[in-house]
Amino acid sequence: MSINGHAHADLYRERTSRDTEGGETTPLLGNGSVQTRATGASFTSSVFNLMNAIMGSGILGLAYAMASTGIVGFSILLVLVSSLALYSIHLLLKLCDQTGINSYEDLGGKALHKPGKVLVGIAILIQNIGDGPSPRTTESRGDCSSAVISGMAEWITAVPSGMSSYLFILKSELPAAINSFLSPEDTGNAWYDDGKLLLILVTVCIVLPLSMSPKIGFLSYTSSLAFLFMLYFAVVVVVKKWSIPCPLPHNVTTLSGTFKISNFSESECTPKLFVISIKSAYAIPTMAFSFLCHTAVLPIYCELERPTKARMQKVSNISIGLSFLLYFISALFGYLTFYNHVDSELLLGYDAYLPRDIMVMTVRLAVLIAVLLTVPLIHFPARKAAILLLFGGRSFSWLIHIISTLTILSVVLILAIFVPDISNVFGVVGSTMSSCLLFVFPGIFYLKISGQPLRSVDSIGAILLVVFGLIMGVMSLCVIIVTWVKSS
Template sequence: MEAFWGSINAEQSWLVSSQPSEEVAAAEELSPLLSNELHRQVSPGVSFGFSVFNLMNAIMGSGILGLAYVMANTGILGFSLLLLMVALLGSYSVHLLLSMCIQTAVTSYEDLGLFAFGLPGKVVVAGTIIIQNIGAMSSYLLIIKTELPAAISEFLTGDYSGSWYLDGQTLLIIICVGIVFPLALLPKIGFLGYTSSLSFFFMVFFALVIIIKKWAIPCPLTLDHTEEFFQISNATDDCKPKLFHFSKESAYAIPTMAFSFLCHTSVLPIYCELQSPSKKRMQNVTNTAIALSFLIYFISALFGYLTFYDKVESELLRGYSKYLPHDVIVMTVKLCILFAVLLTVPLIHFPARKALMMMFFSNFPFSWIRHSLITLVLNIIILLLAIYVPDIRNVFGVVGASTSTCLIFVFPGLFYLKLSREDFLSWKKLGAFVLLISGILLGNFSLAFIVFDWIKK
């Protein structure tokens, strides 16, 4: 333990004593050393393509179902600007994380908190990661609980109400025990590369179906079999997209986007298992994953919004379930998106379990018993949350405004300002300062409006 803290103090002393030019040179020398160490640990490593798929799987999940609702409450241009801003800031914050990872020779978000602010910093980061990942996993399971019974019932003819396979809670328990728990027990994140690539193609298929079905649902929406859900309106304004639109529901925009682009807790674990790891290679993995995710997010949100306009649901699949309940393509894509969301849950288990390990068992050797018990406890927690949380929008709003903004904006900017010895007027430090202030303002502003909306209701 003393040796560990001695190494921490020595590395911190090196950071403090370095001048800006020396820091760059030292980082350049340290980079290959760190890369070699990482390469030795996980040789031969995970390929570039599988690393992109893994990171995309960490990025894309339940958020894709909530962005059309966000576009309806911000307008097409407003949504586009906000989504682009969050994507760029997210990519830049990963750049800062990787820079600090090279400077400090550590490969975990929690240890960056330790370097910056000691043990309290590590505990705060680990706690934030655990809360955010639990919120993310529970939101994925919440989608499965609400949509899987509906998807199964659409394939059935006749009355099967009351059957166990149409009960969301029963299906959720079976899935958590039979699929999520075994996959989450895998010791390395790279093993999920094949399932992640499959999940990515499901998301692409989802986006293509959203585009196709835009012309299958007329506007204005008519009654027919959806009488209890939609009102007939002949007003042409109902079918005109809005470029900018703001309402009290717009408060959910930034939190939902932050929630949708958060991959920072998975970046460093993926970096550790990357084949021939280097800062540049991992940044290319991140930029590729964020760019592809942005494209799929935008297409899905745009055509989902242009299908339902102001009547778009907070969870996009509900609209198609109500208006096209027995459409074969919609039924197929629903199963695909549910499977893609399901495959994301084990991936998010890794950073959550790692954070718990670092908080309570950092000085203990690996143990399969402890590994399995922590995975089981996490599984039980997210299962209970998925059963009792009523609306996915609440998860997007609260988790996105609090923990997601901290992990994407606040922590990377704050840690870089603390650890880097560059001049404050350097581009990187100014960027880190903007990242920090943006995260604090956007997170607090959104959270205040969400809480006010709850109180008002």
């Protein structure tokens, strides 16, 4: 017997006791039938997973974003984009509660029929496999001055990173991070100097086993560890504020033996509240995409204990709130350390002025491990999207699950090892897809599905999301194109 989404929701509500928090139930449907949830993930583990989906290597570029916009300007923009990210999650959860649909792809199908479902699935695959330009690093052996994302141009952090970009970072920087703990005479042609070999080892031994889990809740253990590493990063940035004098030394010897000349005067030690320049346009997309986690929200929601919209909204509020706090603290103290001379990748500055500092070396390794532990979490929605698009996702199959996992990781590994220049394509397409997933799709889907009048509060908010998302997408494309023109 065919029953539409609302009838399923009513039937499920009649059979489900109301949750004590807010009295809500959330019937979840999948492909036209009531779907049993993989429940069991605690509230705390869901927070860690969502935070891990939010935070990535982009945190390293936020101090530069503050230098480009000013402390007050940065604060206003960060509040704005975090609020919009929370609001778009609110709209997605509201649609789930209304329709009983449990996936981003099926919401696209509900709103725009099959083309919408395919579009969302492709967007998730592009965004999660590799959506940002990879760092242009030189893989010099034993060069400790190359940090986690060394050699970045200002625009590199303007779009978030997918799995291929993260693995490229690991391939480029893990050998240098290991060598930083060794004495110069110990460095040579050791096996750990080969970034490709290290990348294959960590992918097979760490990423693959974690990615095989059919439940995203299982990844909360590694997500909590990644959060601790990011917390350690923020603590080190705060502590090292008092280790580097202002004005900065004029002649600095880096670990590679070169000299960095800094024309730093006392007047430049005053923080700026507002900055409006061409660099501000480079910084805004970095902040706009700093809270992109929407591909992981609904999978986490599906496994949440006593799942209701109210509980999942609290998970989102806490996750984005804690991420906001870490973002702001690390950006503020990073900026107050280097002021206008802050590097587009924060750790580069510490390498120059605090060579072989144990805290800087350990925090570099900690950020790399956090990036590594983020890959399985990004992989989960990508695999889910691929299975939905290719096989319909009607019932779980270990064979399909294993084949999909191996195929996606193999593609990502090949891209990271052999085709780093493909990041140019991902940069253009990924910046558009990221903007759509974060702002445009939630707004359009709400306007199409909710049935609310255009003058209602949420409908007006959805329209504003779409407009803001289009602006961010165009701005990101312009940043990338201008950089290509300059580099050529």
